[in-house]
Amino acid sequence: MINFQYARATDIADAVRQIAGEPTAKFIAGGTNLIDLMKENIERPSRLIDISRLPLKQIEETGDGGLRIGALVPNSDLAYHALIERRYPLLASAILAGASAQLRNMASTGGNLLQRTRCYYFYDTATPCNKRAPGSGCAARYGLNRMHAILGSSEACIATHPSDMCVALAALEANVHVAGPGGERVIAFADFHRLPGDTPERDTTLRADEIIIAVELPARGFATHYSYLKIRDRLSYAFALVAVAAALELERDTIKEARLALGGVAHKPWRDVAVEKAMRGEPANRASFARAADAILRDARGFEHNAFKIELARRAIVRALTQAAAGTPQSQSVKKIR
Amino acid sequence: MAPTIRKRPNGQTIPAPAKIPVSLTVNGVPREIVVAPWVTLLDALRERLGLTGTKKGCDHGQCGACTVLLDGRRINSCMTFAVMQDGAKVTTVEGLARDGALHPVQQAFIDHDAFQCGACTPGQICSAVGLIAEGRANSVEEIRELMSGNICRCGAYPNIVAAIRQAMERERP
Numbered sequence: 001m002i003n004f005q006y007a008r009a010t011d012i013a014d015a016v017r018q019i020a021g022e023p024t025a026k027f028i029a030g031g032t033n034l035i036d037l038m039k040e041n042i043e044r045p046s047r048l049i050d051i052s053r054l055p056l057k058q059i060e061e062t063g064d065g066g067l068r069i070g071a072l073v074p075n076s077d078l079a080y081h082a083l084i085e086r087r088y089p090l091l092a093s094a095i096l097a098g099a100s101a102q103l104r105n106m107a108s109t110g111g112n113l114l115q116r117t118r119c120y121y122f123y124d125t126a127t128p129c130n131k132r133a134p135g136s137g138c139a140a141r142y143g144l145n146r147m148h149a150i151l152g153s154s155e156a157c158i159a160t161h162p163s164d165m166c167v168a169l170a171a172l173e174a175n176v177h178v179a180g181p182g183g184e185r186v187i188a189f190a191d192f193h194r195l196p197g198d199t200p201e202r203d204t205t206l207r208a209d210e211i212i213i214a215v216e217l218p219a220r221g222f223a224t225h226y227s228y229l230k231i232r233d234r235l236s237y238a239f240a241l242v243a244v245a246a247a248l249e250l251e252r253d254t255i256k257e258a259r260l261a262l263g264g265v266a267h268k269p270w271r272d273v274a275v276e277k278a279m280r281g282e283p284a285n286r287a288s289f290a291r292a293a294d295a296i297l298r299d300a301r302g303f304e305h306n307a308f309k310i311e312l313a314r315r316a317i318v319r320a321l322t323q324a325a326a327g328t329p330q331s332q333s334v335k336k337i338r
Numbered sequence: 339m340a341p342t343i344r345k346r347p348n349g350q351t352i353p354a355p356a357k358i359p360v361s362l363t364v365n366g367v368p369r370e371i372v373v374a375p376w377v378t379l380l381d382a383l384r385e386r387l388g389l390t391g392t393k394k395g396c397d398h399g400q401c402g403a404c405t406v407l408l409d410g411r412r413i414n415s416c417m418t419f420a421v422m423q424d425g426a427k428v429t430t431v432e433g434l435a436r437d438g439a440l441h442p443v444q445q446a447f448i449d450h451d452a453f454q455c456g457a458c459t460p461g462q463i464c465s466a467v468g469l470i471a472e473g474r475a476n477s478v479e480e481i482r483e484l485m486s487g488n489i490c491r492c493g494a495y496p497n498i499v500a501a502i503r504q505a506m507e508r509e510r511p
Contacts, residue, residue, distance in 0.1 A: 003354065005375065006419070028419075031419065032399060035419070036417065038376075039397065048375065048419075050422055052422060076472075099487075100402065101412060102405055102465065102468075103414065103487065105408075105411045106413050106414070106418065235486075236482075331479075333477070333479045333480045333482075333483040334479045335479075
C-alpha cells in the first residue's frame with residue numbers, strides 16, 4: 001500500500017476546505033472502491049479525508065413529495081428503507097442487483113455515484129489506458145472488450161460505468177446536491193456522469209473541490225409498473241453485461257409516461273429522452289417496446305467481443321418493459337426471467 | 339524529530355504519516371492499537387491483535403473470506419482501514435461461541451458438513467450470522483443471493499445453505 005496521510009473532516013465546510021488545500025487528497029466514505037484502487041496503485045491520494053462521520057445519513061421527505069437521501073446512507077439501508085421499498089421499488093431492486101451484502105453495508109450513496117469503471121485495462125497498470133494515464137492509448141479497443149460500451153464510446157475510451165443504483169437514479173430523474181467553496185449547487189442526474197470524449201479521465205461533472213451531500217428523488221416513483229433486469233455472466237455478484245431500468249405509467253393499456261435507462265452499455269447510465277417521449281400514447285405492447293428498443297439502440301456499435309450486447313440489450317429492453325407493464329418486476333433473488 | 343520525507347513513484351514527496359491510535363472493542367474486549375493509516379481492519383485483526391480466524395483471501399472485497407461483523411453488520415474487513423473504525427465494535431469468528439458452546443451457525447456448519455478445506459468458513463459463518471440478523475432471507479433463493487459475497491472454491495454451497503436454514507429455523511420463535 002502507498003504512503004498517505006489521514007485526516008477526518010469535522011463538517012462539510014471543513015471537508016471542502018481540506019480538499020481545496022490539497023488537490024491530490026481524496027475523500028473516503030465507504031471505501032469499497034477507493035481502497036481497492038489504492039491497493040492496485042491506480043489511485044494514489046496524498047491524503048485521505050475521512051468524511052464517513054459527517055451527518056449525512058438521513059433519508060427525509062421533501063416538501064414536494066420527493067425524498068432526500070444523505071450522501072452517506074449505506075446502499076443496504078437505502079435499499080431496505082420502508083419509503084424506498086414502497087415508493088421507489090425500482091431503486092431498491094437496482095441496488096440489490098449490485099455488489100454483495102457485505103459491500104452494500106459499507107458502500108455509500110455518494111460513493112456509488114463516484115465508483116470507477118471495472119475495465120480490465122484501467123485496473124492493469126502494465127497496459128495503456130487513457131482514463132488512468134491520459135494520452136497513453138486504449139488497450140480495450142482491440143483487446144478483451146466483452147464488458148465494454150456499445151453506446152457513446154470514443155476513440156479514447158470504451159469503458160462502462162459499473163453502477164446498478166445509478167441506472168435506476170437516471171430513470172427516476174434524481175438530482176445530485178453538491179457543496180463546494182462557492183456554496184451548494186444541484187446537478188441533474190443526466191448531467192452528473194459524462195461521456196468519455198477525449199477526456200475519459202473525467203467520469204463526472206463534479207469539480208475536484210466539491211463533495212456530494214445528497215441525492216434527491218422527485219415525487220414520481222413508478223412504484224406500480226417497473227422492473228430492473230440485469231444480465232450478467234453469473235447469477236449474482238457480477239457486473240452487468242446489460243442492465244435495464246424500465247418504468248411506466250399506464251392509462252388502461254396506453255403508455256402515459258415511460259422511463260428507460262440502460263446500464264453496462266456506456267460510460268454513463270444511458271437514457272434517450274426523445275425515445276421515452278415517443279412512447280407516450282403508444283399501446284403498452286411488445287411492438288411498442290420493440291420500437292423503443294430499436295430507437296434507443298439505433299447508434300449502438302459493438303467491438304470484437306461485445307457485439308452480442310446489442311441484440312442482448314434489445315431483448316432485455318423488451319423483456320423489462322413487458323415485466324413493468326404487467327406489474328411483475330424481475331426478482332433479484334429468484335433469477336428465472338419471466 | 340522532523341518527520342521523514344518519503345518519495346512516491348510520481349516524484350511527489352509527502353511526510354511519513356504519524357501512526358494513529360485506534361480503540362476497538364473486539365469480541366467484547368477493549369483493545370488499543372497504534373497503526374499507520376494504510377493498515378486495513380483485516381490486517382489489524384490478524385497481524386496486530388493475533389486474531390487469525392479471519393482469513394485474507396483475495397484482499398479485494400471479492401471473496402468474503404475476511405467477513406466480520408462491524409457494529410453488528412457484516413462487512414469485508416479487507417476493504418476498510420482500521421483508523422476509520424476507531425470506537426467500533428468488531429466481532430470475528432473467534433467471538434461467536436458463548437460459554438464454551440458453539441454459536442448455532444457454527445454448530446449447523448458441523449452438522450451439515452458445510453465445508454471442505456475451511457478457508458472460507460470463518461467468513462461464511464460471520465456472513466451467515468449477519469444475514470440472519472438482517473432478517474431479509476426467507477427462502478433458499480434468498481439465502482443463496484444474500485450469501486453471494488462469500489465464495490467457496492470447494493463448492494460446499496448446498497451444505498452451506500442447508501446449515502444456514504437450520505440455524506435460521508432454530509432462531510425463530
